Amino acid sequence: MTTVQERQPEQHVFEADVSRLLHMMVHSVYSDKDVFLRELISNAADACEKLRYESISKPELSSDGTQPGILVSLNAETQTLVIEDNGIGMSRDEMIDALGTIARSGTKAFMERLEAAKAGEKAELIGQFGVGFYSSFMVADRVNVISRRAGEGEAWSWSSDGKGSYHVVAVDLADAPARGTRIILHLMEDAKKYTSKWTVEKIIRDQSGHVPVPIRLVEKEGAEPSQVSDGAALWTKQKSEISKQEYDDFYRSVSGQYEEPLANVHFRAEGRHEYTTLAFIPGAQPFDLFDPDRHGRMKLYVKRVFITDEAELLPRYLRFVRGIVDTSDLPLNISREMIQESPVLAAIKKGVTSRILSALEKMAEGEAETFSKFWDLFGAILKEGIYDDFERRAQLLKLARFRSTVSDEATRSLADYLAGMKEGQSAIYYITGSSLDQLKSSPQLEGFRAKGIEVLLLTDGVDSFWPTNAPDFEGKPFKSVTQGLADLNAVTGEGSTDEGGRQASPEVTAFIDFARSTLGEEIADVRVSDRLTESAVCLVASELGLDRQLEKLLQGAGRLQTASKPILEINAQSELVKCIASAGDQTFREDAAWLLLDEARILDGDKPTNPRAFADRQARLFTLAIGRGK
Template sequence: MTTVEERQPEQHAFEADVSRLLHMMVHSVYSDKDVFLRELISNAADACEKLRYDSISQPGLSTDGIPPGILVTLNEEARTLVVEDNGIGMTRNEMIDALGTIARSGTKAFMERLDAAKAGEKAELIGQFGVGFYSSFMVADKVDVISRRAGQEEAWKWSSDGKGSYDIVAIDSVEAPTRGTRVVLHLMEDAKRYTDKWTVEKIIRDQSGHVPVPIRLVDKEAAEPAQISDGAALWTKQKSEISKRDYDDFYRGISGQYDEPLTNVHFRAEGRHEYTTLAFIPGSQPFDLFDPDRKGRMKLYVKRVFITDDAELLPRYLRFVRGIVDTSDLPLNISREMIQESPVLTAIRKGITSRILNALEKMADSEPETFAKFWGLFGAIVKEGIYEDFERRPQLLKLARFHTTAVEGATRSLADYVAGMKEGQSSIYYISGSNLEQLNASPQLEGFRAKGIEVMLLTDSVDSFWPTNVPDFEGKSFKSVTQGLADLNEIAGEAGSDEEKQEASSEVVAFIDFARGALGQEVADVRVSGRLTESAVCLVASEHGPDRQLEKILQGAGRLQTASKPILEINAQSQLVMNIASIDDNTFREDAAWLLLDEARILDGDKPVNPRAFAERQARLFTLAMGQGK
């Protein structure tokens, strides 16, 4: 029978992406290597919280009565730093899964950002992407992880030098914790300062002082452990007892980010349901902000026992919020299935959402610069709520900010827009597209600019959807400038802009009739434009159905098999159009009509449908012009 002592270590290769990540960490220069200690303590605290939760259904996991704790041990002579917890521990397979693969770590996304990051941003990225354990190799040339799963006899040791592979072997139980995990860092020569008591103590107090598990420090062999933090839950304290630094440190601990939060929402609800909430609006975008799963990251506690970070405590359009909710109104052994269906959680979710939106309204009124930063970071996500959350839509519309043609480089609220509307204007006009530069150059804006009518410039993906789902704002409907008739004649313009509109000449009317027949298979209609003042042509959508941008998105996503035919609008006062209309040659007119359609397509961000035909028509016109010039 093979004994533990006789077992040979199993050698495994890291996944390719993990191997590359470790190489980058070891050979890159970071602005703050202290991040590794915070990450190890955060992992240890999570393990202790996991044990508390599992012990509810399996009391035998922690019958020794020893409270959860984290012990940091320093050895200057051996040049080691050890972080040990008495939490849930790991089995052999859990070690391989947690320490050797990228299944849950987001490492690929991390490396993409790491390649492009500035030196000062790298430490922040480590925490954001959940690859904290690997940061140990910034300061250690070898890392040992010794662990025993709570309730099991077997203990395992994982070892690696971070150069492409790791060993894992069963060890004698006397070499392992009774339960939990011990991480041993064999420090590099230039990382020797991490064996200094005052250095390590300061790092722990600054970065991990508010984890909900007590932390003790031993700086010499046989010395008594000194308590660094008591593990008291910050959210249970009175707000008057908590400093801004305390809040910021707690935020960094639970979010895994290194930025400073824009604000926090800390309150205790009493009455029908009792719960405490401590939520933070981050000061930078979390890496998973645009995750297709769009899940929130709020942690749920019941009577200070961590239950899950997978409960939907906020609507998806507030998924950037980080924080905790602690309630006594739920049973400790509640299942995840019951959590999603719990009326208590539904009420809590409603209460937290209202408090956060109210805090954002207050920020918009009293701290406009901070709110502008918030909107720049998370506005595209909040606008998802305009589309999805009918109940809070009026509140979200008031919060929303938009780029418009009225002010360059700044955003305006819908209230600002409505206050500046022209006499006779009944709609809030908008145009949506991929970027501001393209939208500002759109020919569809020319008539609106001439009359001084403000148009919202919408560049986020969701902007193509929510306006069609919102009936109005303060009685004013939303209307795309790329859809239907412009109706600009009914709106009073700026001084000097209300000149009497000149009628189209008979030659231009005849050319438009000809173009309508020549392009009949490609367009729904050809008509005189009421929105063009400079460009010769533009494309618009019909009054009913999606506007131009929404139709493109739906077609690109495979949700619209056939796009509707656009309407070609022609500027009857354009000198180019009048010159074309004056030539009585049907072959020339047909080429000109098709070239005008392709010009409109190009202005709309598309390409000519038939590039070869486009080139041939252009060549014929050039030849004709050269012949007339002789």
């Protein structure tokens, strides 16, 4: 039989993403490296919480009676720092999986941004992202991990210098924790300060003082441990007993973010269901905000026992919120699968969502500057709820803020929009596109500007979808300015101007008929425009069709095979159009009709469908113009 001492270490190579991350950790110019201690303590606390959870169904895992705890040991002589917990521990396979691969959502995006950042920006990026265990290599040139999983008779050691590979080997049980994990950091020369009791104790109190597991500190080998934190859960305290600094520290420990939160929502619900919520609105965008799976990051506790961070405690459009929910109304042995079907959880989700939205309403009413920052960070996500959440659609529409043709760089609410509507205006007008500059120059806006009608400028991806699911706001429907007739003639009132003379001359009418015949299958119709005042042409969708931008998005996503034919609108008062209409040359008129269509496509952000034909027509017109000039 092969003994532990005879076993040879297994050498493994880090997966590619880990190697990239380790390289950046080791070589990044990062002055505030204290984050590593917060990350390791957070991992240790999670391990203790996992043991408490597994012990519900397997009491023998913690039958020794020891309470969960984290021990931090310092040794200035050997220049080492040790973080040890008596949590769930790791088996060999779990150790390889946890320490050799990255599965955390958002890590790839984080590394891409970190690689692209300037040296001076790297500290901020690292600080905003929970880099977990690998942050150890910012301060250590070698890391050893010894772990024994609860209930198992083997212990394993993991060791690496962070330069591309690591070793795993079995160790004697006498050299391992009775249960849990011990992480030994061999500190770099410039990281000696992390063997100082005062330095380490301050970092723990500032960044990890509210993890729900007691933390003790051993100043030097042979010394008695002193308690740094008692493991009392912050959310169980009265709000009057908690300082802003304590809230901010807890937010950092639970979110992995580094900045201060914009707001917190702390309450205890009593009655039919009892639960406590401590939630935070982040002060910066989490890196997994646009994760395609759109999972939330709220942690669920039952009687202070961590259950999961994958329960849907909030709708997906509030996935930026970080925090915890602790309830006594669920059984401790409930499976993660059954959680999602629980009516209790559904009631909790409804209650927490209402309180979060109410907090945002208060922020919008009383803290305009803070709410403006919130909207810049998370407005695009919150608007997903207008599309998804019928029950709260009216509430979300009141919270929504928009840039418009009258707002410059500021944002306006829909209430502001209604207050500025013109006499005779029957709809809330909007236009969607990829950028503000593109939208501001859209020819479809010309007639609305002339009438003094405000148009919402919508540039987020979701803006092409939610108006189709939001029939109205306080009785006023939403209407795209690129769809159907503009109906501007009915609008009067101060600030509007009556353009008049929208009727086409006989020559222009004849040209429109000619263009309709010439363009044939390319368009649904050609008609006189009542929305153009400067440009010669524009494209719009039919009244019953999809908005132009929505149609493009659906086509790009492969969800729409064939686009509907657009309507070409012509400005009957345009001097260019009048000049073309008066020409008698058949070839010239055909080229002009096609070039006007291509011009409208270009103004709409598209390309001519046949670039070669477009170039040929331009060449013929240039040649004709030059010939006449001679």
